[in-house]
Amino acid sequence: MITHQLVLSERIRAILPEAKLEVVKLPDVPEISLCLLEDSCFRRPLTEQEVSAAWTHPPYWAFCWASGQAMARYLLDHPGDVSTKRVVDFGCGSGIAAIAAVKAGAKVIACDIDPDALQATKLNAELNSLLIIDGDERLQANPNSQLWDLVSEQEWRNTIVLCSDMNRIGKAECLLAADVLYDPQNLPLLDSFCEWSKSVLVADSRVRNFSHQDYQWEFEIQSITLPDLDELLMHRCVNFYRRVS
Template sequence: MTALHDHLQALLPQARLAWTALPAAPSLSLWLLDDILGGERLEPEVINALMDAPPYWSFCWASGQVLADWLLAHPEQVAGRTVLDVGSGSGVVAIAAARAGAARVLACDLDPVARTAIALNAAGNDVQLEVLAALPERLDQVDLLLAADILYDRDNLGLLETFRSVPTVILADSRVPDLNPPGYQRMQEATATTWPDLGESTQFNRVRLFRFPEP
């Protein structure tokens, strides 16, 4: 925990982490950012630091919560399978897959601090994950690929084609309202709030789940 606190406090001296139950998946808890504002405005240099190195892993984004809740409600989708969570962030989706009975869960994130958070969150939820810095070379050895809110960067849209080498993909997104990726079936829509609440536009609370391949 010390490394995570040190990283946050380099950005926000008043920042603290709290072990937090998730509003949309209350059987799971994560180390998330506690109240950082305290009613005060952030200084411009602090805002700039956050923009340069945003601690995505210290929030549980709406799509991650919805996909985690869906996995816990549908354990047959992961039971006994090798599962890869791409852009894992806090690790919530990977943790839910492990809790739902996956045989092996890989959690992939480019950010080394996020990888530390994933490991701590997995331990706190009493599950085993393999934490990776990059996609496995052999995606065809993965049975199910999961991804939540990775399309905040439009450059990541190309990944949706790469993912199609995996037998099954489940994608959760709240960032691209007109998303209709070729070969993916829209499964359902749900509502959730990123936690802690960032006060984002309500359009980012609408999470859509997609599945590849289409039936």
């Protein structure tokens, strides 16, 4: 665990030299703790160089975004949505939704193309007494297999499987996506989600005009991003959408 935190601390300091990571118990989900960016680095304006570095290599994994915290709260309050199911946390970031899904009884693969996000998910899983399996290693050893087939039934208990390639996972029974639609260019992902799973739950606080024929709005949950970015109130309202077709 210490090694993972040291590696991530080096990553964040390469972007924000004065930044530090700290273990935080989430206000809306006190059952879960995460290693996140300290808010002290936001007490002064960022330099032009720091802003450039943050845009080039955005450390999304160092935050618990409002949608992720809201998704975790929902899963823990409604475990029947995911319990015993094969669940993928797409764009896992800090791993918050994956951790909550495991605690709710799901078999979970956390997927992210950012290796630092997978490292953060590994660290945060261990902080919450969960086990980790490196799915990429198993796929490399079994190039013609799908990841679901490479994990035995016994291995799923209290375990998160990490993967960097959605196309190697196979069909999920449920796909979770929290705060991944922040860029309009990401909206086509909604179609891809439907290819990867018949059941999709999207949590989003950024898209104001969410309109897609395969999804319907279900409910909203109020939450915040950690560290607190002093976001507009509208970004603290997390909307949930579910696939309907």
